Amino acid sequence: MIRLKRILVTIDGSTQSMKAADYAIDIAQKYDSELIALHVLYSNKGFAFYTETATGLVTPSSINDLKEEAKEEAEKWFDEIRKKCANTNLQVKTEAIIAPISIVEAIISYSENENIDLIVIGSRGRSAFKKLILGSSASGIMTYAHCPVMIVK
């Protein structure tokens, strides 16, 4: 008997990430899991916050601006996910975070810290070249995740 208490789906507005959400929602219902929809905005501006090499151009308030930007960008996708879950008993949490180093690193860290049992991702993100069959984020997450990963095509 496996346990999937917490399922994470990463959302970037791409068709594949929304299809990944459909799978995550369905599996979360079967396993009575908590569903977390995560959007990650990459910005190296956030890095200064961590390295303490801030030159004055990056301040805590600009970090907050970045977070707001990520949240705003994600809100319409989160709304769509909430709609998909409207007729379920699912507990859904949405979160937008800044990735100061890389999107893969941010998702991996988040998953570990939040004790995620399954990560569901689309095979290609928004920014991937159409030519690439598997996006670099998907590939990195599969490689470094501590838990099972489902790639949705």
Add this chain to the structure above:
Amino acid sequence: MIRLKRILVTIDGSTQSMKAADYAIDIAQKYDSELIALHVLYSNKGFAFYTETATGLVTPSSINDLKEEAKEEAEKWFDEIRKKCANTNLQVKTEAIIAPISIVEAIISYSENENIDLIVIGSRGRSAFKKLILGSSASGIMTYAHCPVMIVK
């Protein structure tokens, strides 16, 4: 509502592939899916059979020998899977095939021909170097599969 009518798990005797089987069995129960456990034995001897360049060293009977070898090798793993399914209502099919070109190609073709809805694989196979975090088979399958792929760590 997603449909997972047929779930494929690939088995090579590695710890990871047996853990993948646990996930596949559990999900198959939730979705009332048919479960297929597949073992692929790579042998370029099988290739002559396809290319008709047989030199006389490879005959249909030696192909059959290869198939028997794959089946024999897999039987103990299949037994283990049947045991895990003993107290379920799962319909389990086991199959051992020869990969004349590559293991990835064989699994991809099998999945397409058999209308598989989800492939569950271990992150590393038996033959993978311990250093490799993600085996080359897992990586190839995720890239080329027509359906969702779940990687179990």
